Amino acid sequence: MATEKNIAPETGWRGLIQNWQSDLIASISVALVALPLCLGIAMAAGMPPTSGVLTAIIGGIVTTFYRGSHVGINGPGAGIIAVILSAFAVLDDGSGHTLNYVLAAIVVAGAIQTLLGLIKLGRFADALHSNVIRGILAAIGVIIFAKQIHIALGTQPTSNEIIQTLKEAILFIPDINPFVAIISLVGLVVLIFHGRIRVKLIALLPAPMWVLVLSIPFVYLFDFSQLHVIDFLGSGHVVGPHLLIDIPNEFLSVIAHPDFSRMGELPFWTSVLSITMIASIESLVSSKAVDRLDPYRRRTNLDKDLVGIGLSTMISGAIGGLPVTTVIVRSSVNINNHGKTKWTNFYHGIFLLMFMFFLSPVIQQVPLCALAILLVYTGFKLASPKIFKEVYNQGAEQLIFFGGTLLMTLYTNLLVGLFGGLLLVLTVQFLLARTTVMDFFGMILKPGTHLLFHKDGSYELKVKGIANFISMIRMDGLLMQIPEKSKVTIDLSETRLVDYSILEHLDEYRKSMLDKGGQVDIHGLEKHFSSSTNRLALRILPVTQQIETPRQISLREMALEHGWEFDGKEVDERRIFRSFYFFKSKLIKKVHNRIIQSGEDIHWQICDIEFQTGALIAAEEYKTTVGLMHIPGPLPRFTIEKKGFLDRYLIEHKDIDYRIYKNFSPEFSVKVEDKKTMDEFLTEPMRQLLIDSHIEHLESNGDDILIFSDNLRPALISEFARMFKFLEDMKSILRK
Structure with missing residues (x-):
């Protein structure tokens, strides 16, 4: 790395x-x-x-x-x-x-x-x-x-x-x-x-x-x-x-x-x-x-x-x-x-x-x-209606929590809305848990959740009972005892109910630990039912299978035709993408629909990715398709983009502490960490490939190359062949 x-x-x-x-x-x-x-x-x-x-x-x-x-x-x-x-x-x-x-x-x-x-x-x-x-x-x-x-x-x-x-x-x-x-x-x-x-x-x-x-x-x-x-x-x-x-x-x-x-x-x-x-x-x-x-x-x-x-x-x-x-x-x-x-x-x-x-x-x-x-x-x-849709996608019960709080606040005041909303959450969770009132609150207040330290230096958090917003502070206190860069397992198999807010919080913890060099594995929900197809949805019974979309069906057929793999599920590739300047200040929300060419020293994947700039009311969301190529051995760090793309989306890259590289086409803006290694990378065939291609942005983090095609939008099915050809041509040039 x-x-x-x-x-x-x-x-x-x-x-x-x-x-x-x-x-x-x-x-x-x-x-x-x-x-x-x-x-x-x-x-x-x-x-x-x-x-x-x-x-x-x-x-x-x-x-x-x-x-x-x-x-x-x-x-x-x-x-x-x-x-x-x-x-x-x-x-x-x-x-x-x-x-x-x-x-x-x-x-x-x-x-x-x-x-x-x-x-x-x-x-x-x-x-x-x-x-x-x-x-x-x-x-x-x-x-x-x-x-x-x-x-x-x-x-x-x-x-x-x-x-x-x-x-x-x-x-x-x-x-x-x-x-x-x-x-x-x-x-x-x-x-x-x-x-x-x-x-x-x-x-x-x-x-x-x-x-x-x-x-x-x-x-x-x-x-x-x-x-x-x-x-x-x-x-x-x-x-x-x-x-x-x-x-x-x-x-x-x-x-x-x-x-x-x-x-x-x-x-x-x-x-x-x-x-x-x-x-x-x-x-x-x-x-x-x-x-x-x-x-x-x-x-x-x-x-x-x-x-x-x-x-x-x-x-x-x-x-x-x-x-x-x-x-x-x-x-x-x-x-x-x-x-x-x-x-x-x-x-x-x-x-x-x-x-x-x-x-x-x-x-x-x-x-x-x-x-x-x-x-x-x-x-x-x-x-906005977008907020309602996002909440509904988390599960129908989450829309009840959200809508109930909204209405109580509008018809009374903020304090009644806040505490009434929390009471509504507890009431719905009690009904879903299918237990007595005494057992319900016993599983919240005294669930038996504890932290284990293993001889190999790893930690295991065993979560039990009802995992909801009330148990959040105790759980957070246990997680804060774990040193950075540790290997952590979070076992949810003994929970009766795991709320969206808990899974959302644990997912944030996992991302935070990854950024610090740690590793977090969350498991134990295989026998729980999900209230929606959202990966963080409330869990109480076995998960239902998700039906593939027409786009996923077409991509799967295309991958099979070429002998490549297809994985439509959401995966956590955020750590790789955050290592690129383009994604440094952006929130990666979803990586899915991956076509993967593997089994060789130089391998690549094409995937759909959703990311966000800003947050809350300042948030702007984008969906696009990118290519990611891994090359063994060190690569020069660089960014290459067509100047129009730079004006539209990459104004922030003027802050990159690379040097301007002038030994290339004037239609492109090129910045490099080291000019000598860049000269070696940009062979004549590679130069011609980049100049003739449809690629708008190319970036290297030293290990992998990130590729954007055209605008920040999902590629049409018909456009994938063009991306395949570019990646295969680049792979052939790099092998020489």
Whole structure:
């Protein structure tokens, strides 16, 4: 195996000195995304718009100095909109001090978060069922959508009930203000298509910033500076300054202070508990998602991170800000723009501070509907049909958990939705386990799960009873006792029920151990029934066989015709693919449909692969077909791609620390680790093969060669023959 060059950057001050340039450049993109989102989140939460930016500034400048994340970005998250709105509703006593009461609740919530981190409860999010959390996030998405769609369309809801507000969005269509709606429509088009437009000028600014920039000309076109009526199709529509963002000329005038006079009342503490729970869950879930995207596979210290965001939340609430969380969209932008250390977070806070001091007059010309459409889009992505489909594919019972939590949250509140969702999970699992109540909880609380150490240095975790979200913390505690680079066997044969959330967690553990050089084997589910064909689905009885798709049938016939192997099942080849630069910061979700030519020293395979960039609401998924060739003996490390492919998909590869190789066709961009070995590899027949081929991207990690054909899409059945020929021709050239 070739030496791995993906060495994690230094931390602390050494990391600052070594990586300041890449972090500084990444922070500009992060700040440009953060500015409109922070303004919109604060506005949607009922706070002054600038309080959102103030929160991000504190999250950047303060949190950076004490936190557990390496590349996460801190600031206000969309998840806290619903709890802050709820706090305003229950704490409004007509005194005019509601904002100050809410700030007090934020400060106390931050103190509790700090305490939770200090007593090492940072992993308590693992004890919450993953689809209950998704249900909560989806409900938050619906709440955001319902509240903001009216602002985006220029209508005024008459009800505070979420479901009724959604209905009114349809009923009030005849009352839409077209001069507001056209701005929102332009913003929505930008948000949908920005990532698909391959024009460098457009790629210069992130989509949220383009929404703001493109909205300002409409403000002047329709003259929002003065209150007046514009006729359209026989109806008059009011436009004026009330449709613009209202921020002060002096940024520091936004500072407000908490009022703790209602600490003895129940509504205050329900608000504190809601803010603590939702802000902590959003942060911990986002941190774990960021860890999966980090190309250096670093892990967040969740306890330290909870302390850091807790302290920052206390400071933020004390001067008029929102709760500080780890935010996935801005963190994804940071990773995609090659931010390497925590100092990107610090720089983005500095840039936001500069924006607010120097760009306030410009921000005052941004219409409210531009911010609203950003949040409408965010809300939709949190509760999109795609989420429902993904959950259903995990098993019908998972859709019940998800949907039940979603509905309970919408019809009651976030706390009832959270605890009601967990109770629903236990009820369904009890019915599936077909046992008594006493035995059911006995198998959860005292299952007999234990860890064994064998003489050969390996470990075995024997899981028993009911393996669900409640048993997660104990199981995690046992797994944490196992040293890195160990060989681990996880035996699930004595379980009565294994929930999706447990198998999902164990799969993440297996991937983490593989990254560290360990080995994990999970077995014992051969006699369990699966609730769906998903490999991580809930297990209680024997697994049913999966029927092959038409694509798999065609590929199997093609493989048999040539005397090759075909394997349609999903396999874990992630470790091999992650050794290539292309997949460093991407989450590989599925590798399947493999045609394998083996039995020789040089062998290859072609497979379908699904991967994801970003995470949560920033996620973008791709499906493609790739070739993978293994050659015995050392290979030069290199990347070769047609320049069009580079512009569309591989902008991130400008960060590869290889040297440019000019001794090749100008139609290709070539980077190499060592020019001499590359000269030896690129014989004249090999050069001609690459130039004449349809191949868009070729990459070597030192042991294997990764091959992309055409676009990032699954190859048509008719296109496989072309890939076969290229691989066989390359194999023949290499043999000579």
